[in-house]
Amino acid sequence: MLCKRIIPCLDVKDGRVVKGTNFVRLVDAGDPVEAAKAYDMCGADELVFLDIEATNECRKTMCDIVRKTAAEVFIPITVGGGVRKMEDITELLNAGADKVSINSAAIKNPELIREASQKYGKQCIVIAVDAKRNTDKGNWEVYVNGGRVNTKIDALEWCIQAEQMGAGEILLTSIDRDGMKTGYDIDLTKAVCNSVNIPVIASGGAGNKKDFLDIFTISKCDAALAASLFHFGEIPIPDLKQYLFDRNIPIRIAEKEV
Amino acid sequence: MSRIAIIDYGVGNLYSVQKMLECVELEWVLTSDSTTIDSCCGILLPGVGAFKKASEQITSRGLDEILKLQASKGKLILGICLGMQLLFDCSTEDGLSYGLGLIEGMVDLIPSKVKVPHVGWNSLDMTKECKMLKNCKDGDYVYFVHSYYAKPQYKEAVKAVTEYGIKIPAVVSKDNVYGFQFHPEKSGSTGMNIMKNLKEMFI
Incomplete structure (x- = not known):
């Protein structure tokens, strides 16, 4: 049976993990490669590196990080x-990298999705959608540039279009919930999952183990992403996975290294 | 000569598989040269992307004939993901196109009652004894990313399946030709186990 995925997200700036990671004792808490290895060991199903500065110079650094990580981490x-x-x-x-996540550039030029997925296969093209509720219109709108600019584009319509253009997966972040620790945006996630037939990663708002259980139980999302919750050891990934497993969520329980 | 030929036909992202081979101390060479391929103890056919384009690349470089010859000589050939699909007779992806025909059967789109592509960790269900799966057990998780799946003509070719709406062949083999639909190089410790089995078989 296909498992629900638990994905830690590492925000990287100047080649360093922002705010560091201290869920296990690392020699260097800011080293993304060290952090990635530690997450692999504790059963993360996948890793996301997010370049929060994203200049051309940064991408060279990011490539270097990815190269070092992929040499040692086989997820x-x-x-x-x-x-x-x-x-x-x-x-x-x-x-x-196994997949590349595209956000603002896909909005500016949706053809990029088609071109990239035709060249590399849609399985490696993830479209990141940052959505925020518009209470007046009763819908969600897509924001770009790190959540600063409202494109006024309807998030559901955009997800459908992205799928049609060749996206292989949607990384859906709720701006309303991001950093709030009040749970994932279930309504938004449900709406997107019901609109597309490609995998959806829920992101933004997880605060406790039950938030993960809820999003997997109530929506059809395939994966749940979190950052600081994992980095600071508030919820150790093995505990979370065991908790979900015990509640009949299909979860990969990684074998202990001998 | 315990070196593996990774077939070079212009597909990207071979980095992880190369690194994992190094982890189990298997020497590799990326090549499309027939003499080099002939000198290797085994062949790894990688693949991401679309079937049609890949099969065109293989044919245009004359690799189809080389691979068929090597298979007939009894050399161990392992196809991974699209590389496994290319071992079959044909695929319906982007219109009908032909594969290597080393295992009888065709490749078709996963029926869309489930989300396509099939992405993530799914469990193996062993259906036949297979040396590649030594030390693996039912329920072990491996990482899949694909939209098409193999339909072998003979069920003897299927060594393990995974459940995704239908039973999807995860490990296939015929004689000295093997295929994995999943990515061992992305499947953590289970993937590493399988690579160690591979090493034993190659040497």
Whole structure:
């Protein structure tokens, strides 16, 4: 049976994990490669590296991080942040990334989705959608540039279009919930999952184990992503996975290294 | 000569598989040269992307004939993901196109009552004894990313399946030709186990 995935997201700036990670004792809490290895050991199903500065210079650093990580960590790696053109995608995939996540650039130029998925296969093209509720219109709108600019585009329509253009997966972040620790945006996630037939990763708002149980029980999402919750050891991934497993969510319980 | 030929036909992202081979101390060479391939103890056919384009690349480089010859000589050939699909007779992806025909059967789109592509960790269900799966057990998780799946003509070719709406062949083999639909190089410790089995078989 296909498992629900638990995905830690590492925000990277200047080649360092922002705010560090301290869920296990790492020699260097800010080293993304060290953090990735630790997450692999504790059963993360996949890793996301998010380049929060995303200049061209940063992408070279990011490629270097991906290359080092992929040499030692044998689970899927997704890289996002500042992916603007085909060359960026090529560089990251060649560095060992399994998937590339595209956000603002896909809104500006949806053809990029088609071009990239035709060249590399849609399985490696993730469309990141940052959505915020518009209470007046009763819908969700897509924001870009790190959640600063409202495109006024309807989030559900955009997800449907992205799927049609060749997206292989949607990384759906609720701006309303991000950092709030009040749970994932179930309504938004449900709405998107019911609109598309590609995997959806829920992101933004997880605060406790039950939030994960709820999003997997109530929506059809395939994966749940969190950042600081994992980095600071508030919820250890093995505990979370056991909790979900005990409640009949299909979860991969990683074998202990001998 | 315990070196593996990774077939070079212009597909990207071979980095992880190369690194995992290194982890189990298997020497590899990325090549499309027939003499080099002939000198290797085994062949790894990788693949991401679409069947049609890949099969065109293989044919245009003359690799189809090389691979068929090597298979007939009894060399161990392992196809991974799209590389496994290419071992079959044909695929319906982007219109009908032909594969290597080393295992009888065809490749078709996963029926869309489930989400396509099939992405994530899914469990193996062993259906036949297979040396590649030594030390693996039913329920072990491996990582899949694919939209098409193999339909072998003879069920003897299917060594393990995974459940995704239908039973999807995860490990296939015929004589010295093997295929994995999943990515061992992305399947953590289970993947590493399988690569160690591979090493034993190659040497």
